[in-house]
Amino acid sequence: MSSGILLIDCPDRRGIVASIAQFLYEHGANILHADQHQDNEAGRFFMRIEWALEGFDLGEKSFVEQFEPIAKSFQMEWRLELSATRPKIAIFVSRDQHCLVDLLYRTQIDELKGDVALIISNHANAKAVAAFHGIPFHEIPITSATKLEAEKREIELLEAAGVDLIILARYMQILSPQIVERYPRRIINVHHSFLPAFTGARPYHAAFARGVKLIGATSHYVTNDLDEGPIIEQDVTRISHRDQLQDLIQKGRDLERVVLSRAVRWHLTHRILFYGNKTVIFD
């Protein structure tokens, strides 16, 4: 069923819900889901509302025109999304393919509602699985000397494909600002620790050394501050002294798959709002 999704973030004031609900009602919206959140301390209001387009009397353009006055009066930041629009995805991957294979299967069965337009890797390993799924694969090796140039080529590919979302599916290179700033809140990474514990390289090694009793994984939006972007999802699993480093890495793969795919699903279904450096997830 084709639906419209309205995402709103504004100062909290009386009458917001009444205005929005009245507007949608007047135009024949059959509401399917609505979620709202008020941060009473910060005085901030968040809303996600989804309605069936069948019977709704506004097109995308007239919606914008007619809703704008309401939005203005409440100082809303807002956007309208259409469930029928399938975002275009680029997946970046290095040697380990467990997240990639997982994401591709999920898109194949339409659990993730987006189209993987291309796969970019600094290694050749993923070439076969990309071919199996019929997805263009670009091997772009990276060294510190070639990084900026290599990224320029990546940007060309991303732009040529009209990419909406970049997924770093265990991509072991740090993106430089020229990419990050071009895709604000549109690059999702999975970090293999329970952030903010064990930022940076080799988090399983660090967790093993510290002797933690649970290991974690975190999916987050990428910003120029490494591992400091807004957290989308986290999960943990129990380990014991019987688990050696290799066991942590193996158990961690199961976490990474799940934590990354949940983040991607919520992003693709427009369930994520921002809140300083935090996220609101309307799941």
Next chain:
Amino acid sequence: MSSGILLIDCPDRRGIVASIAQFLYEHGANILHADQHQDNEAGRFFMRIEWALEGFDLGEKSFVEQFEPIAKSFQMEWRLELSATRPKIAIFVSRDQHCLVDLLYRTQIDELKGDVALIISNHANAKAVAAFHGIPFHEIPITSATKLEAEKREIELLEAAGVDLIILARYMQILSPQIVERYPRRIINVHHSFLPAFTGARPYHAAFARGVKLIGATSHYVTNDLDEGPIIEQDVTRISHRDQLQDLIQKGRDLERVVLSRAVRWHLTHRILFYGNKTVIFD
């Protein structure tokens, strides 16, 4: 902060939210929280909306009068709750006091916002802890021969104290319909299994015999069908072959405390709606 809470359950139709939001806005409500749920398949709409009473221009009685026409037009089942009203609680307990001690501490620090008016037990064990908290304690032994009589005395005590909520905090007697039907959706039990697995007596023994790898606990409303009432909350914990029956019982106590207290908190803050034999929890 004193607040009003409106709980609504009705057939899903266009315009419900607009009507409610408009009504509250017109009377000066400053909305603190709002949650709604639509079951598109069943065509049912659920809402919980909470607003500050400060600045709201309707008292309880006039709210009822003025909201009733809206309620009627949408065929709503609804109720209004006031956060300032502290429900009166009766706790039933048998020998094991872990849930009782836990609930009493939570009420003492006002984590659970209700007043424990009395404790009823078929054993004397809890007498001291009741006295420590200054709560009337009634030892009412039960045998199959005396059950109906004993329950009559319990009903007198419950009515004399004006009890709103009965908590069965590991009370090992089955209530007969004369009590259950007097307190519909107002008796919460904790069952020491992951329902619907292991209904009835000695669920840890049954779990141990079956060789499950997780044990659970379930809090639910009590109906005349044993262990079949609407589930409010469940949780599980991992066990292994190293855990003997006594370990299951000990690990289970930690589950029971948490699962029961969450249910009580949600009930006391009017976060639970019903849905056939299911619950909607607006947490």
Next chain:
Amino acid sequence: MSSGILLIDCPDRRGIVASIAQFLYEHGANILHADQHQDNEAGRFFMRIEWALEGFDLGEKSFVEQFEPIAKSFQMEWRLELSATRPKIAIFVSRDQHCLVDLLYRTQIDELKGDVALIISNHANAKAVAAFHGIPFHEIPITSATKLEAEKREIELLEAAGVDLIILARYMQILSPQIVERYPRRIINVHHSFLPAFTGARPYHAAFARGVKLIGATSHYVTNDLDEGPIIEQDVTRISHRDQLQDLIQKGRDLERVVLSRAVRWHLTHRILFYGNKTVIFD
């Protein structure tokens, strides 16, 4: 590193560990892992002991000869496994391929140390992924009329391939005794519920109808009693009223993958002992 693994199950008596440890020590075993479990109530002793074969002075045949007297004196049920021997695996699958794709990736990266010798399905869906991994694929449709005949062909294929382990990776047919009894404790199934809750068909539908707050998955050995075989692993995930049936199915897939793959890993590394209808997992 090549290792020997000794698995023992016997009545609990003084001197067992001393005898085994002394035997291994005398033959130069460098012990890598040892786990034991005593069920004091049942008076039963279980042990898994793994040692490096380098420097160990017994071959497989002489081990059997020389260990047999000790085994006899303690009435042991025992077996010797060699880590170098890679079990041959058959995967049965129906339409849903999430477990299959997951298992194939895990064997590809050698996380699961076995060789998938063939894939059998009552549908054609998995043909492409089998080909991608270079694994023989056999489509064998099943109807109630053709079942016994179809299974006979399956048995021929299993025997021709010398299969050690059968994995039912969301195979929606019930195996008849002619297969089950040929592979005792060597057929692993994943059931999409937290057993013993929701046995039989359509467990997610049943869980949804009952209004549980957690859904689960269970991997177990297959016996002739449907869903009653020894449980190997279970896990759960939280759901809420916001989750519709499709969400349960989607969340369940993540559970099924993890719960099934853990069971397979433990089986392949000889970590599972039996105990009436229960398992001891030396993880």
Next chain:
Amino acid sequence: MSSGILLIDCPDRRGIVASIAQFLYEHGANILHADQHQDNEAGRFFMRIEWALEGFDLGEKSFVEQFEPIAKSFQMEWRLELSATRPKIAIFVSRDQHCLVDLLYRTQIDELKGDVALIISNHANAKAVAAFHGIPFHEIPITSATKLEAEKREIELLEAAGVDLIILARYMQILSPQIVERYPRRIINVHHSFLPAFTGARPYHAAFARGVKLIGATSHYVTNDLDEGPIIEQDVTRISHRDQLQDLIQKGRDLERVVLSRAVRWHLTHRILFYGNKTVIFD
């Protein structure tokens, strides 16, 4: 049942288990539980072995004499514990009593097998509950000016009571080295975060600010490096944008109770071995 518990930590070498098992067998030990762990990388061996004293022919003193040669030959660090010896416990607490109330109930029902000899607090709040349990209560206010003097009085009390284990049950003062060094590996603290994330003061505030999706609690041994001692146990619970700071604190209390009490139970039953700054838990 009275039992002996032998805890061993030594370089890994062939013949250790054979020697120990033979020694115990010769003296008539009926082994109840045995756990061992080998860190193959570090070349370290750990063992916990528990046996019934009934029928065992060595007293404590002769055990030490006769086991010492074996211990020496394998360079063991070892100790013998007797389950019949009940450790004496001091609980330190500040204003929040949830962990204290929980620990006292667990000792009351003998889930925790130790005797609480005294409660020390820098506030008066816990006086009543201490009296209810008949445990000496000492209010010892602390300011930075009086800290060393106050601690001297605490040390006198601890020594007068012959305390074996100190539990910091949400004690909001940092112990100075004069106490910490007197009770090495015998002071257990609960920190209200998932260490090493959010060390130091106000971890829930920090977690809330960072926007994590899970909060945690950690029990650990206290060393002079704040929040850096060996971790014993950790657990987490899920939060969402709907949880305000107060909800984190409330949910955290449930974690703290469980995580602290598990650590205390393992300590009291001699299940914890050390390993650099890490722990081995033979649960």
